Amino acid sequence: MSEPVLVLDTLDKSFGALRVTQGVSLDVRQGEVHALIGPNGAGKTTLVAQIAGALRPDSGHVRFLGRDVTNLGVAARARLGLGRVFQISNVVGSFTALENVAVAAVASSGDTFGMWRPALRDRALRAKAEDALERVGLVERMSSLAGDLAHGERRALELAMSLVQNPKLLLLDEPMAGTGRGEGERLTELLLSLKGQVAILLVEHDMNTVFRLADRITVLIYGAVAVTGAPEDVRGDPIVRRAYLGEEEAV
Amino acid sequence: MTVAETVRKPGGSAGLRLALQPTLVCVFAFAAALAVAHGLGSSYGATMVGRTAAFALAAVSLSFLIGQGGLVSFGHAAPLGIGAYAVLIAGEYDVTNLLVVLPLGFASAALFSVATGAIALRTRGVYFIMITLAFAQMIFYVAASLSAFGGDDGMAVASRSTLFGMRVLKSDTNLAILAIALLGVALLALDRLVASRYGLMLRAGRANETKLQALGLDPYRHRLTALAIGGGLAGLAGVLLANQVEYVSPATMNWHVSGELIVMVVLGGTGRLAGAVLGAVVVTVLDETLGHFTEHWKLGLGLVIVAVVLLRGADLKALLRGTSA
Ligand SMILES: Nc1ncnc2c1ncn2[C@@H]1O[C@H](COP(=O)(O)OP(=O)(O)O)[C@@H](O)[C@H]1O
Ligand SMILES: [Mg+2]
Numbered sequence: 001m002s003e004p005v006l007v008l009d010t011l012d013k014s015f016g017a018l019r020v021t022q023g024v025s026l027d028v029r030q031g032e033v034h035a036l037i038g039p040n041g042a043g044k045t046t047l048v049a050q051i052a053g054a055l056r057p058d059s060g061h062v063r064f065l066g067r068d069v070t071n072l073g074v075a076a077r078a079r080l081g082l083g084r085v086f087q088i089s090n091v092v093g094s095f096t097a098l099e100n101v102a103v104a105a106v107a108s109s110g111d112t113f114g115m116w117r118p119a120l121r122d123r124a125l126r127a128k129a130e131d132a133l134e135r136v137g138l139v140e141r142m143s144s145l146a147g148d149l150a151h152g153e154r155r156a157l158e159l160a161m162s163l164v165q166n167p168k169l170l171l172l173d174e175p176m177a178g179t180g181r182g183e184g185e186r187l188t189e190l191l192l193s194l195k196g197q198v199a200i201l202l203v204e205h206d207m208n209t210v211f212r213l214a215d216r217i218t219v220l221i222y223g224a225v226a227v228t229g230a231p232e233d234v235r236g237d238p239i240v241r242r243a244y245l246g247e248e249e250a251v
Numbered sequence: 252m253t254v255a256e257t258v259r260k261p262g263g264s265a266g267l268r269l270a271l272q273p274t275l276v277c278v279f280a281f282a283a284a285l286a287v288a289h290g291l292g293s294s295y296g297a298t299m300v301g302r303t304a305a306f307a308l309a310a311v312s313l314s315f316l317i318g319q320g321g322l323v324s325f326g327h328a329a330p331l332g333i334g335a336y337a338v339l340i341a342g343e344y345d346v347t348n349l350l351v352v353l354p355l356g357f358a359s360a361a362l363f364s365v366a367t368g369a370i371a372l373r374t375r376g377v378y379f380i381m382i383t384l385a386f387a388q389m390i391f392y393v394a395a396s397l398s399a400f401g402g403d404d405g406m407a408v409a410s411r412s413t414l415f416g417m418r419v420l421k422s423d424t425n426l427a428i429l430a431i432a433l434l435g436v437a438l439l440a441l442d443r444l445v446a447s448r449y450g451l452m453l454r455a456g457r458a459n460e461t462k463l464q465a466l467g468l469d470p471y472r473h474r475l476t477a478l479a480i481g482g483g484l485a486g487l488a489g490v491l492l493a494n495q496v497e498y499v500s501p502a503t504m505n506w507h508v509s510g511e512l513i514v515m516v517v518l519g520g521t522g523r524l525a526g527a528v529l530g531a532v533v534v535t536v537l538d539e540t541l542g543h544f545t546e547h548w549k550l551g552l553g554l555v556i557v558a559v560v561l562l563r564g565a566d567l568k569a570l571l572r573g574t575s576a
Contacts, residue, residue: 090461094458106451107468108467111448113473114449
């Protein structure tokens with residue numbers, strides 16, 4: 001079996017006295033959807049930030065595509081094929097949806113210094129961007145300013161921006177949060193269609209979505225991995241039921 | 252609102268024509284003003300048109316940095332002054348050919364902007380503003396110490412620039428034509444640049460640097476390039492101004508001048524490059540008219556600026572942050 005796309009090796013991170021990541025080791029295999037779940041404040045977003053390179057771990061290593069990237073910055077990791085969809089939508093509000101996707105496409109192309117040809121009149125670039133918008137169901141909205149899009153549409157836009165870059169690993173931090181039922185369903189379908197093509201680390205609260213998509217699930221509690229396993233094992237795990245699923249049912 | 256709006260219009264010649272419009276309006280307005288001045292035989296009028304076009308060029312170059320790159324330089328008088336000194340110093344070595352002096356003014360100003368920018372770009376927001384000001388003050392004192400070139404007082408240029416010995420800029424009208432032409436070409440080229448792949452990256456970096464980084468692009472080199480282009484164009488404006496007044500002194504690099512250029516950009520709005528042309532016209536015309544009546548006209552200008560800034564509140568906040576959402 002080939003090497004995992006992503007390997008985290010005993011990552012530790014503290015904010016002052018708060019140990020927000022404690023000895024986290026996990027891996028994401030090729031083509032796998034690996035869900036990361038855990039209560040609010042468990043340290044999921046912080047862990048994603050360390051994978052993306054926005055935060056440096058205090059100790060431990062991040063390996064991506066067989067390469068130690070612990071000391072690489074955000075942009076360098078992204079160029080290697082790491083796509084991130086932020087928990088809070090992160091797009092350019094003053095650009096149209098199409099321009100946003102074009103930014104992503106150009107940023108990952110070899111040519112970011114072309115100074116003469118208008119970017120959006122490049123047929124190939126436009127087609128690529130429109131195709132990505134089509135995949136997330138936003139093609140009708142491509143001329144709208146991203147700032148004017150509905151919350152769920154902005155999530156879809158951010159996903160399109162990642163997809164257009166053909167990432168090797170997608171980091172999705174609660175992509176369904178705040179989306180309407182229809183939008184959430186469409187995003188889930190889209191992620192299902194990506195299954196097997198791209199490795200995904202999915203942080204998600206909605207358990208239905210998680211159990212529909214995930215090949216494996218890692219449960220994070222107080223910054224530490226409580227359990228990693230197949231969905232049915234995790235569902236039955238007593239620690240998880242008590243600390244996490246139980247909490248959900250009690251709500 | 253943003254240049255994105257002009258860019259957004261889909262391709263085709265109609266879209267292109269729309270994008271060109273503000274530029275054409277600017278050029279025609281200047282040309283018309285010059286024609287009137289020339290028709291009336293007013294050399295003062297021609298001087299004013301040329302001077303305004305030169306300042307408009309400097310303001311447009313700064314608007315490119317601020318509005319498109321999010322690079323709020325408070326030292327833009329420095330490349331302007333360097334362009335002026337290029338005329339003076341080259342002239343002292345008997346080099347007056349425009350085809351040498353213009354590229355020299357552009358290149359020396361661009362070089363200064365890149366050298367100082369490489370350091371200034373390590374900072375953001377208010378710190379960027381202060382460090383660009385500091386570098387401009389440094390070059391101001393360097394200029395003042397050049398005793399061979401007039402020191403504090405500055406000195407007269409040997410002659411206006413020539414074209415292979417022909418004194419093509421002898422008339423103020425010709426000088427104004429050159430200024431208008433350079434302004435027009437700069438506007439066209441910058442419009443093109445802003446819509447290009449490079450421009451898209453530059454603007455995205457201004458609007459949302461975190462996201463651009465997450466998409467794999469660190470816009471440092473794009474910004475440095477922007478500083479070179481903006482600085483170089485200001486250098487061209489400096490070449491024009493030195494020819495106009497036939498005198499160069501450190502005062503060209505005074506921080507007041509940097510401030511006035513920012514005022515032009517903010518008055519005209521940072522969203523469109525052509526806005527800076529309007530700002531330049533307003534400031535130079537006010538300077539020329541009110542300046543005759545009272546030394547204190549800048550108080551009035553200050554009030555106008557406060558009003559504009561209040562009306563553009565969000566814009567200014569973005570300006571200070573060096574970015575916009
Ligand atoms: N920059 C920071 N400084 C201090 N504490 C932080 C910082 N970022 C996150 N935290 C804390 O770390 C903990 C984990 O946060 P987070 O990773 O966002 O959790 P999750 O995404 O699982 O809800 C929280 O208690 C949060 O308040
Ligand atoms: Mg979170």
